[in-house]
Amino acid sequence: MIVTVPGRPVPSPAAAPAEDPRPELLVDADLHAHGDPHGIWRWLRRHAPVHRHPAGELPAFWSLSRYADVRAVYRDPETFSSRHGVLLRPVALGEDPGGGMTLALTDPPRHRQLRAVVADWFTTRAVRSLEGTVRTCVRDVLARAYEQGRCDFVHDVAGRLSMHVIGTIMGVPERDHENLFRWTNEAFEAGVSLAAHHELMRYFIDLMERRIAEPTDDLVSMMAGGTLGDDLLTEEEILLNCENIIGATENGRLAVAGGMQAFLTHPDQWERLRADRDLLPGAIEEILRWTSSATHSMRTATRDCEVAGQRIAAGDRVVLWVPSANRDETVFADPYRFDVGRSPNRHLALGIGEHVCIGGTLARTQLRILLTELLDTAGRIEPAGPVHRVRSIAVAGPEHLPLHITPR
Numbered sequence: 001m002i003v004t005v006p007g008r009p010v011p012s013p014a015a016a017p018a019e020d021p022r023p024e025l026l027v028d029a030d031l032h033a034h035g036d037p038h039g040i041w042r043w044l045r046r047h048a049p050v051h052r053h054p055a056g057e058l059p060a061f062w063s064l065s066r067y068a069d070v071r072a073v074y075r076d077p078e079t080f081s082s083r084h085g086v087l088l089r090p091v092a093l094g095e096d097p098g099g100g101m102t103l104a105l106t107d108p109p110r111h112r113q114l115r116a117v118v119a120d121w122f123t124t125r126a127v128r129s130l131e132g133t134v135r136t137c138v139r140d141v142l143a144r145a146y147e148q149g150r151c152d153f154v155h156d157v158a159g160r161l162s163m164h165v166i167g168t169i170m171g172v173p174e175r176d177h178e179n180l181f182r183w184t185n186e187a188f189e190a191g192v193s194l195a196a197h198h199e200l201m202r203y204f205i206d207l208m209e210r211r212i213a214e215p216t217d218d219l220v221s222m223m224a225g226g227t228l229g230d231d232l233l234t235e236e237e238i239l240l241n242c243e244n245i246i247g248a249t250e251n252g253r254l255a256v257a258g259g260m261q262a263f264l265t266h267p268d269q270w271e272r273l274r275a276d277r278d279l280l281p282g283a284i285e286e287i288l289r290w291t292s293s294a295t296h297s298m299r300t301a302t303r304d305c306e307v308a309g310q311r312i313a314a315g316d317r318v319v320l321w322v323p324s325a326n327r328d329e330t331v332f333a334d335p336y337r338f339d340v341g342r343s344p345n346r347h348l349a350l351g352i353g354e355h356v357c358i359g360g361t362l363a364r365t366q367l368r369i370l371l372t373e374l375l376d377t378a379g380r381i382e383p384a385g386p387v388h389r390v391r392s393i394a395v396a397g398p399e400h401l402p403l404h405i406t407p408r
């Protein structure tokens, strides 16, 4: 157990962070690593829900912080395009090279065609067929952690699990999973794009060429044989989509590790879950809401329009702050409380609408199987050192989570 808390006192509302009227700091990665952006988001929701952020190293953009506005923009891909990038990027780097080519960076109707090419691998049925693989991997990573008595939960458990599962889906042979894990870790740690990591890209070029020549039953083969209208996907499109999908799994590992961290700081919720496993599906949704590991999505207006009474011009960028939407006090009762029994819980952690996360079922399944194994087999789980958060305005969660962990 994490820590035993006897009984369950009647909760008083969890304290909201003090309002912080400095929205300009939201683009400072140091704030996300060392400070608390929630004070700024709370201030924005109350005082400036559609706030203009001036151009600097990043282009100018509108900040949206309220649930209703974030949801409305996600649901209107005709007015708010993903084609020009979905993450803030320094002006000096130019537009994202994946524009118009990857799942995340295309608009309908092309987006729907592309999504149909890969969708089969992410359906509930497909993910169910992977449950055995996920469980075996969870048992392996936990056995290793128990044997050593300590682990970095981000790297040794959440990261290894995410990479093993996506490697299996993509058709990376088991013997190469360790390399894939090492290369992606190096890329994430260096904060560079996966494409800039030559070994990883060389590996995927080789895998793609093998699957084009001799398709098997995996995601890369599916893309190699996939068509958009009458045309096969180009090699560039296949590679950029491999990068998009592997990169997106970082959200998964951060949510898993952030969930563990939430239980360490809310041990009463762990005990509640241990006592009543029926709470597990709700606990998973609460982990997703609480961690909101994808910090923002960006869109570009295709026409002049209005959001919450504010005029937005065609070509303007709009940034949707997901963690802020997920703490909106007009939607979530006591939003700063981590509550595994929360209901309803219609969070936006996985987006919504046209581009809703394709890996959502997979992410939930990994969380469910890992939490179940931990509840069944873990004895003590305790912090083994300070926790540092990732230094990023795009993703949030612990960079390292050192734990002492022993079996029951």
Ligand code: HEM
Pocket (backbone or CB within 6 Å): 082, 086, 103, 104, 105, 115, 166, 244, 245, 248, 249, 251, 252, 253, 255, 288, 292, 293, 294, 297, 298, 322, 348, 349, 350, 351, 352, 354, 355, 356, 357, 358, 359, 360, 362, 363
């Ligand atoms: C808890 C973990 C995860 C979170 C919080 C998350 C979050 C999100 C969000 C917010 C979006 C929408 C982005 C937008 O509209 O601009 C998205 C899209 C996407 N996610 Fe996830 N994700 C997670 C796990 C995964 C996993 C495990 C995979 C891959 C296996 C994945 C693959 C994708 C892809 C490919 C897209 C683009 C879908 C599209 O544009 O049609 N995600 N994710």
